[in-house]
Each structure stands twice: as C-alpha cells, then as structure tokens.
Amino acid sequence: MTNPDILIVGAGHNGLVAAAYLAKAGKKVLVLEQRATAGGQLAGATLASGATVPGLHPAGQLRPAIVKELDLARHGLTTSAADAPYVSALPDGGLLRLVSSANDTATIEAIRRLSPRDAGRWPEFVGFMNRAAAFLDAAYSTNMPRLPRIELRADGLPLASLALQLRRMGGKDMFRVMRSLSMSAVELTEEWFESETLNAAIAGVAIHGVTLGSMSAGTGFTLIHNWLNRGGLAHRTSTGGPQGLTEALVKAVLANGGEIRTGAGVAQILVEHQRVLGVRLESGEEIKASTVVSEADPRRTLLGLVGAPELPPEFVWQTQSIRMRGSVAKLIVRTDGRHGLPDGTVAIAPTLRYLERAYDSTKYGEMSQDPYLEVTTLGADVMVHFQFATYALRNADWGSMRPELEKRALDTLALHFPAFKGSIQSVQSITPVDLEQIVGPDRRRPQSRPADPRPDFLHAAVAGLVESPHPDRRPVSLRFGPAWRWRHQWHPGSQRGAPVAEGLAFCGLGGATRCEAKRHAAAARWPPPRPTTDSSRAPPASG
Amino acid sequence: MPELSTAHHPLYQLRRTPFHARTSQLCLPHNWRRWGGCLAVGSYDLGLDREYWAIRNHAALIDISPLIKYEISGRDAARLLHRLTPRDIHRMQVGQVYYTGWCDDDGKLLDDGTVTRIGEQSFRLTAAEPQYRWLAMNAVGMQVQVTELTEQMAALSLQGPKSRTILNLACEQPVDALKYFRMAFNRIAGKAVSVSRTGYTGDLGYEIWMDAADALVIWDALMTAGHDYGITPTGILAMDMARVEAGLFMLDVDYTSASHAWIPGQRSSPYEMGLGWTVNLDKQGYFVGRRALEREHREGSSWQLAGLEIDWEGLERQYAAVGMPPQVPGSAVRGSIPVYAGPRQVGYASTSTWSPVLKKYIALVHLQQPYFTPGTKVEIEVTVEHHRRKSPATVVTLPFYDPEWKKK
Numbered sequence: 048m049t050n051p052d053i054l055i056v057g058a059g060h061n062g063l064v065a066a067a068y069l070a071k072a073g074k075k076v077l078v079l080e081q082r083a084t085a086g087g088q089l090a091g092a093t094l095a096s097g098a099t100v101p102g103l104h105p106a107g108q109l110r111p112a113i114v115k116e117l118d119l120a121r122h123g124l125t126t127s128a129a130d131a132p133y134v135s136a137l138p139d140g141g142l143l144r145l146v147s148s149a150n151d152t153a154t155i156e157a158i159r160r161l162s163p164r165d166a167g168r169w170p171e172f173v174g175f176m177n178r179a180a181a182f183l184d185a186a187y188s189t190n191m192p193r194l195p196r197i198e199l200r201a202d203g204l205p206l207a208s209l210a211l212q213l214r215r216m217g218g219k220d221m222f223r224v225m226r227s228l229s230m231s232a233v234e235l236t237e238e239w240f241e242s243e244t245l246n247a248a249i250a251g252v253a254i255h256g257v258t259l260g261s262m263s264a265g266t267g268f269t270l271i272h273n274w275l276n277r278g279g280l281a282h283r284t285s286t287g288g289p290q291g292l293t294e295a296l297v298k299a300v301l302a303n304g305g306e307i308r309t310g311a312g313v314a315q316i317l318v319e320h321q322r323v324l325g326v327r328l329e330s331g332e333e334i335k336a337s338t339v340v341s342e343a344d345p346r347r348t349l350l351g352l353v354g355a356p357e358l359p360p361e362f363v364w365q366t367q368s369i370r371m372r373g374s375v376a377k378l379i380v381r382t383d384g385r386h387g388l389p390d391g392t393v394a395i396a397p398t399l400r401y402l403e404r405a406y407d408s409t410k411y412g413e414m415s416q417d418p419y420l421e422v423t424t425l426g427a428d429v430m431v432h433f434q435f436a437t438y439a440l441r442n443a444d445w446g447s448m449r450p451e452l453e454k455r456a457l458d459t460l461a462l463h464f465p466a467f468k469g470s471i472q473s474v475q476s477i478t479p480v481d482l483e484q485i486v487g488p489d490r491r492r493p494q495s496r497p498a499d500p501r502p503d504f505l506h507a508a509v510a511g512l513v514e515s516p517h518p519d520r521r522p523v524s525l526r527f528g529p530a531w532r533w534r535h536q537w538h539p540g541s542q543r544g545a546p547v548a549e550g551l552a553f554c555g556l557g558g559a560t561r562c563e564a565k566r567h568a569a570a571a572r573w574p575p576p577r578p579t580t581d582s583s584r585a586p587p588a589s590g
Numbered sequence: 591m592p593e594l595s596t597a598h599h600p601l602y603q604l605r606r607t608p609f610h611a612r613t614s615q616l617c618l619p620h621n622w623r624r625w626g627g628c629l630a631v632g633s634y635d636l637g638l639d640r641e642y643w644a645i646r647n648h649a650a651l652i653d654i655s656p657l658i659k660y661e662i663s664g665r666d667a668a669r670l671l672h673r674l675t676p677r678d679i680h681r682m683q684v685g686q687v688y689y690t691g692w693c694d695d696d697g698k699l700l701d702d703g704t705v706t707r708i709g710e711q712s713f714r715l716t717a718a719e720p721q722y723r724w725l726a727m728n729a730v731g732m733q734v735q736v737t738e739l740t741e742q743m744a745a746l747s748l749q750g751p752k753s754r755t756i757l758n759l760a761c762e763q764p765v766d767a768l769k770y771f772r773m774a775f776n777r778i779a780g781k782a783v784s785v786s787r788t789g790y791t792g793d794l795g796y797e798i799w800m801d802a803a804d805a806l807v808i809w810d811a812l813m814t815a816g817h818d819y820g821i822t823p824t825g826i827l828a829m830d831m832a833r834v835e836a837g838l839f840m841l842d843v844d845y846t847s848a849s850h851a852w853i854p855g856q857r858s859s860p861y862e863m864g865l866g867w868t869v870n871l872d873k874q875g876y877f878v879g880r881r882a883l884e885r886e887h888r889e890g891s892s893w894q895l896a897g898l899e900i901d902w903e904g905l906e907r908q909y910a911a912v913g914m915p916p917q918v919p920g921s922a923v924r925g926s927i928p929v930y931a932g933p934r935q936v937g938y939a940s941t942s943t944w945s946p947v948l949k950k951y952i953a954l955v956h957l958q959q960p961y962f963t964p965g966t967k968v969e970i971e972v973t974v975e976h977h978r979r980k981s982p983a984t985v986v987t988l989p990f991y992d993p994e995w996k997k998k
Contacts, residue, residue, distance in 0.1 A: 318876075319875075320876070320880075321876060321880070321881060350730070350731060354731050355730035355731030355732075356666075356669065356673055356730075356731050356732060356875075356876070357875070357876050358876070359695040359878060360695065360724070360727040360728045360730075360878060361694075361695060361727075362695075363727065363730045363731075364727050364730075367730065
C-alpha cells in the first residue's frame with residue numbers, strides 16, 4: 048500500500064477491529080504485524096522453545112454491534128446464541144451446573160439442593176447482573192472527560208446521559224450497582240446468597256484474569272465486567288473458535304480495502320514536534336502516515352515504541368506507574384477425548400477461602416499450591432487457565448518451575464475428574480514469561496527499563512488485550528491515570544489540551560476500538576456521522 | 591539529663607560551607623543568612639558599603655558553595671539537557687556556559703541556573719533548588735548519569751573590575767583569553783580548579799569551582815594574590831544589590847517555581863521573566879514545555895519583567911510634604927510593592943534597591959501588558975512616615991548597569 052492514512056501496530060483482534068472500522072470509513076489502512084500470522088493471541092503462538100500453541104482463548108466473542116456493523120456474519124462468523132453452562136467442580140466430586148438465565152429450571156433446581164432461599168433469589172440476581180453489566184457497557188461507551196478541566200459540551204453531555212441511564216435504573220438498582228462496583232466478590236455474593244458453594248463459583252469469575260483475591264475490594268466490578276464480556280458466568284463460543292474469529296476479522300479488513308502486512312514488526316513510532324510521522328520497522332524500513340494506532344499496551348507503546356525522551360516528564364512518570372503484575376498461566380492439554388470433562392466452562396473454585404488462599408501466594412512471590420482453574424474443552428483439546436502463577440517468582444524462575452506448574456494444574460483437575468489423567472496425550476504449558484513473549488515484550492531496549500514488563504492481567508484483561516476476548520473494552524482502572532489524555536489523542540489536530548503526540552491512538556489496552564474508531568470515522572466526515580445503535584450485549588433482563 | 595530535641599538533630603542544623611573556617615573568622619557582626627541549607631555570610635560589616643563598592647570598584651570574594659550542583663554525564667547527557675531546557679544544548683561547545691531557566695510542561699519556570707559543557711559527554715548544571723527528581727523523571731529511556739556535587743564541590747565568585755588581574759596572579763594559566771560565559775580548567779596553589787567567566791553581579795567576574803577539600807588553600811591563595819588589589823570577602827547582601835543593578839532575578843524572590851506555586855497565577859514563563867532569548871523554538875526535538883512556549887510566543891505574554899527607575903524629584907516631593915529629605919533603603923528590599931497606572935494597579939516590584947553606583951532608586955518590576963514598554967510612566971507605592979503614597983517612576987530596559995568591561 049502506498050501512502051497509507053493510518054497504520055495499525057498489531058493484528059490482534061483489537062487491531063483488526065479498528066482496522067476494519069477505519070477501512071470501512073474510507074481510510075487507507077495498513078496493519079503491521081510482527082508475527083507471521085494475524086490474530087494475536089487468538090491465533091496461537093510459537094514460543095521461544097520452538098513449541099507452538101493454539102489460540103489462547105477458550106472462546107472468542109465480539110459485541111453484537113461490532114458483528115453487525117462490520118458484517119462479520121458475511122465473513123463467516125456466527126456466535127452461539129445458546130446459554131452456555133458454567134460448571135463448578137465441588138469438593139465432594141459433584142458438579143454445580145449454572146446457566147446464567149433467570150428462568151432455567153435445572154439451574155434453579157441445582158441451587159435449591161444447596162439452599163432453597165438462594166434458589167428463590169437466583170432470578171433476581173441474574174436480572175440485576177444483566178442490568179449492572181448493561182450499565183457498565185454504557186459507561187464504557189461514554190466519552191470520559193479530560194480531568195481536571197471538564198468541557199460542558201464535550202464532556203458534560205455524555206456524562207449527563209450516563210448519569211441519566213443510571214438514574215433510570217431506579218433508586219434501588221442504582222444504589223446497588225454503585226455499591227457493587229467497589230465491593231469484594233465475597234461481600235457481593237454473600238449479600239445475595241448463603242451457599243458458599245454457589246458464592247465461590249460466582250467469585251471465580253470475579254477474580255478471573257486479575258491479580259486479586261475473592262476478598263479484594265473491586266472484584267465486584269471485575270465480576271460485572273466479566274459477566275458483561277461473557278454474557279453471564281460461562282464463555283460462549285463462536286464457529287471455528289478463536290481462529291474463526293480472526294479469519295472473519297481479516298476478511299472484513301481486506302473486504303473494506305485494508306491491508307495486513309505480517310512479519311513487519313514495528314521498532315519505533317516516529318514522532319517529531321509531538322506529532323506522529325509514521326513508523327520504523329525492525330527491518331529499518333520507514334512508513335509514513337499521519338496517524339498511528341497502537342494495539343500494544345500504553346506503557347510499551349509510549350515508553351518503548353515512541354520513547355520516553357519524546358514525551359512530557361509527568362506523563363512518562365504516570366505511564367511508568369501503570370501497575371503490571373501478571374499472574375496467569377495457561378495449559379493446553381491434548382487428550383484422546385476421554386477426559387471426562389463436561390461441556391461449558393468448568394471452574395475449580397470450591398470455596399471463597401480457597402480462592403483467597405490461591406491469591407495469597409502472589410503476595411509472597413509464589414505459585415498457588417491449590418490453584419483456581421478455569422477449564423474449557425474444544426473436542427479433545429483441554430484448555431486450562433491457571434491462577435495464580437506469579438510472574439515475579441521469589442527464589443525461583445519460570446524456567447525451572449514449569450514442571451511444577453503442570454503438576455499442580457493436572458493434579459488439581461484429576462482430583463475432580465479421575466479419568467482426566469489417563470486421557471492425556473501431550474501437555475503444553477504457557478508460563479507468565481511465555482505469555483509475555485506472546486503479548487510482545489519490549490525487545491528493543493530491555494535494559495532501559497527499571498522494572499521488567501509484565502503483562503498485567505488486571506489491566507490487560509479489563510482492556511481486552513490479553514485475557515478477555517472482548518475487543519471493545521478499555522480499562523476503567525486506567526482511566527484515572529494518563530488514560531484521560533490517551534483518550535483524546537485520537538482526533539488528529541485535536542485542540543483539546545495538549546496531546547502528548549498528535550496522531551497517536553490506542554486500540555488495545557489504552558483505547559476503545561470501536562467507539563474511538565467510529566469517532567475517528569465521524570471526524571473524517573465520511574461517511575457522515577450517524578447515531579450509534581448500541582444494543583446492550585447482555586441478554587435481556589428478566590428479573 | 592540531656593533532652594532529645596529536633597533542634598539538635600543534624601537534619602535541622604544549617605550546614606557549614608567548606609570556607610566556614612575563614613568566613614566565620616571574618617563575619618564579625620554575625621550577620622548570617624540561610625542559603626540552600628547552609629550558613630551563608632550576609633555581610634562582613636554592619637553596613638554594606640565596603641562590600642558593595644568592592645564589587646563595583648575592585649574585587650569581591652563571595653562564597654557561593656551552597657549553589658546546587660549536578661554533574662550530568664554519559665552518552666545521552668546532552669540529550670537530557672536539550673530536553674530539560676529551552677536552549678539548544680546540541681550546539682553548545684565544550685567549555686561553553688549557558689544561562690537558562692527550565693520549565694514544566696506548561697512552559698512555566700521551575701528554576702534557573704547555568705549549564706557548563708565540561709566535555710563532549712559531561713555537563714555541570716547549577717540550580718537554586720534540588721532538581722534530582724526532575725532530572726531523573728526526564729532521563730527515562732536515556733543512558734545518562736546524574737551526580738549531585740553540591741557538597742563535594744566548593745565554589746567562589748570573584749567579582750569586580752580587578753578580578754582578572756587577581757586571577758592572573760593566582761592561577762597557573764592566565765585567564766585573559768577566557769571569554770564571557772566560557773569555562774577553562776586551571777590550577778590555583780597547585781590545586782585543580784575550573785574557572786568560568788560568570789557571575790551574579792553584572793560586572794567583570796569569575797566563578798571558581800573546586801574540590802571541597804581544597805577550599806581553604808584556594809581561598810588563602812586568592813586573598814594573598816588579591817591583597818594589593820583590594821580583594822574583599824563579600825556577603826550575599828551586597829551581591830543582592832549588585833544583581834538588581836544587573837537586572838538578574840532570583841528564585842522565590844522575583845518568581846515562584848511552578849513546583850511551589852499555590853495557584854496558577856503565581857507561575858512565570860521564561861518570556862515573562864525576560865528570558866525569551868534563551869527559548870530556542872527552532873531547535874530539534876521535544877523539550878519540556880515546548881508546546882506551551884510556542885503558544886505563548888505566538889500569542890504574546892501578558893506580563894513582563896522590566897526595570898523601574900523611581901523619579902528622584904517625585905520622591906523628594908513625597909518626603910518634603912512631611913518635612914523630610916528622601917529616604918532610601920540601605921540594602922535590597924525583597925518585598926512586593928504595588929505599581930500603578932493612574933488608579934489601577936498594573937504590576938508590582940519584587941526587589942527594589944538603592945543603586946549606589948547609579949545614584950538611583952531602582953526596582954525589578956512585573957508589569958502587565960502594555961505597561962512594560964520602556965519609557966512608560968507609572969507610579970510606585972512609597973511609605974512615607976507610615977503613610978502610603980505614590981511616587982512617579984519610569985519603566986526602563988534591563989539591566990540598569992552594564993559596564994563595558996563586563997564582556998570585554
């Protein structure tokens with residue numbers, strides 16, 4: 048492609064969604080991907096050891112509005128509409144099977160065996176969670192103001208409309224949602240239910256992908272966030288799995304006239320006079336463009352690709368302060384098919400205390416003795432999500448801890464599913480260090496950084512970069528930091544304040560792919576701006 | 591029983607400079623001042639006349655060791671200072687000295703000082719206040735080492751028309767070839783020093799930088815060499831009068847660092863402080879405050895530092911009204927004094943002084959646009975026998991005093 052308007056750094060799902068929207072808006076979009084294939088984590092990876100792993104996500108789903116607007120169905124994407132089951136493996140060998148629907152009789156019956164009172168409250172809980180998730184969804188689509196100066200028109204109106212939406216929930220719900228966001232998963236679930244088995248099953252989703260325990264404040268928020276992403280407790284699947292999602296997105300980019308270049312790692316985003324000029328590839332080739340959209344996380348983009356010397360000192364300091372402490376490992380187990388695992392999303396989250404204990408180990412730089420696991424199956428392949436595998440191990444390193452990681456994961460699973468061990472054909476484990484490689488460390492100047500770049504599943508997950516398959520997320524936890532500014536770098540020539548680098552935008556951890564891409568398209572005046580029809584992605588409330 | 595008191599804790603005690611053994615013997619009135627956590631001599635006499643006239647007529651020896659000093663070295667040393675300050679550091683030659691302020695990203699001054707290029711990859715930065723954190727924040731992603739030298743390095747300022755003659759006697763190498771705002775290595779009493787032709791008096795003058803361990807030997811050597819030329823140990827109060835005449839301002843007196851400002855209005859930009867000449871908007875790359883300074887340059891500044899000469903006849907009239915001859919302060923006054931245009935206050939004086947060499951009552955004033963235009967007639971408040979009155983004054987260009995030998 049000659050003279051592209053926009054360069055997208057990274058062809059993960061976020062980069063592809065942004066590219067498709069911008070290409071659809073008539074922009075000349077060139078996606079630059081370091082690896083040989085598009086898809087980022089959805090596409091699998093080749094590790095330093097030479098081993099290859101399939102897509103790291105058990106399931107991938109995009110919000111319905113994206114599927115519709117990018118016409119992904121035409122490009123081969125269908126998402127299962129059925130309510131997927133979420134299965135908690137209990138200490139006594141039993142299974143608690145939950146479908147996140149207010150009127151699933153089997154679910155209510157299963158809960159009744161634990162507590163009749165809880166069974167009565169389940170429909171109300173599901174309804175509340177759906178409404179809370181819908182509110183969060185609306186909040187994510189709202190333009191957050193640039194503190195401390197709030198412009199009435201640009202910032203005040205979206206905020207007011209969000210407040211109105213909250214108010215419309217009614218006094219009781221409004222109060223409950225606001226409270227729930229700051230609560231811990233233990234506090235939240237115990238307010239609803241008395242059965243610890245049920246509470247722990249729900250709390251597993253609350254700590255999924257974040258370095259927090261069931262008793263940590265704020266896991267109420269992560270529960271609602273994950274509920275929004277998944278459409279309930281369980282993951283939903285789409286045709287062809289993660290690979291199918293990538294293929295559909297790639298087709299959408301190409302069909303709209305975008306171009307994807309693989310094997311084109313970006314070494315530097317070129318900036319002069321705080322204005323983006325283009326990028327320099329690892330090969331030394333320079334590509335000019337007035338706008339660069341980075342899928343990499345803000346810290347890596349700003350300190351690694353742009354470089355701290357080109358950025359204001361306070362901003363660099365804030366960027367350095369982004370917390371990055373990964374604690375997730377993955378296992379991909381190939382079996383002969385007789386693994387004995389049920390369909391759906393299986394969680395090893397027996398008690399609230401178990402989850403908190405598993406998290407405690409991160410405080411001491413250890414790997415959980417009894418980990419919280421979430422397991423999904425794709426035919427004979429079993430994908431295990433392991434928490435907590437602390438990135439920064441004390442007195443150990445991930446080179447030597449790999450066998451122990453595999454042992455703890457497989458032993459824990461075998462405890463609940465006796466047939467599992469006998470069915471294993473091969474095990475591929477992905478330690479936090481491996482994950483970091485896949486996410487993409489800053490390879491250019493590793494020594495210039497005081498601390499190592501750790502993929503933070505707290506932020507990354509919330510943002511949809513690493514863990515969540517949801518590409519239209521931006522980090523709430525980051526919004527109070529420099530994200531205020533990042534969010535306004537999108538408009539080229541924006542006069543609102545002084546952006547750190549004009550023409551630089553984020554579509555992964557630092558930005559909101561669809562929302563911002565659409566705003567950009569609107570700014571380009573073609574096609575003419577039209578109102579967003581933002582149907583909530585959560586199932587309709589029924590409680 | 592000994593009492594535990596914070597007052598006796600080393601942290602709460604003023605440090606002594608490496609010259610204390612000499613200066614304390616000479617500081618007979620015990621007129622001490624605090625400067626950067628150190629005991630600094632205010633004046634060696636009860637009055638300032640002898641020391642002031644040493645600066646203007648022969649040679650004053652001033653202990654300036656409390657200045658904050660950093661050595662900045664490494665591959666990216668120039669890059670760091672180029673980013674930190676609005677000056678084009680990449681164009682600086684080894685041995686050159688730049689005076690500069692530096693700003694936050696809103697283009698407001700944080701501090702000011704000198705940058706000396708000691709070598710290709712080595713610089714010395716002086717500052718009024720500690721800057722280590724700001725330097726570290728700006729050095730992210732660079733290969734550079736910042737070392738604070740404040741206590742390891744002693745410094746003397748030798749100022750006055752005879753300073754060159756005295757230095758030529760004291761130094762191994764003559765300093766005749768040393769141009770204004772240049773630095774050269776030299777030796778005094780066999781000890782290594784660096785001598786820069788800089789100062790804070792607006793006169794011919796030099797600053798001598800040395801290892802703290804050599805301080806007393808060098809002091810003695812300079813005092814011996816300068817004996818026949820009237821070398822005079824001088825305190826910071828006489829220097830304060832001289833620096834106003836030279837149009838030089840001081841942090842916390844004439845402007846507030848953006849890092850200490852309570853409200854945005856307390857901050858000042860380099861343009862507002864008359865340092866527009868140090869802001870190089872054509873230089874390559876980002877520097878802190880660039881955007882804001884570009885905007886201010888485009889749109890113009892609403893304030894400006896200027897000089898003010900108080901009209902003598904006007905002042906006489908104010909005092910004559912109560913039957914007194916005009917009164918002028920015996921030293922520089924660090925206090926805000928309102929300046930008016932008609933009934934409206936249009937600015938304030940931050941330091942005012944009687945200038946013995948000019949025989950004028952002068953002030954450094956901050957004036958609003960358009961009153962900073964030289965030649966503008968304004969009025970300044972004077973307190974005559976406890977009554978506030980207005981006395982006519984004229985806005986003038988800085989500096990007030992600029993002898994031809996300063997740069998020659």
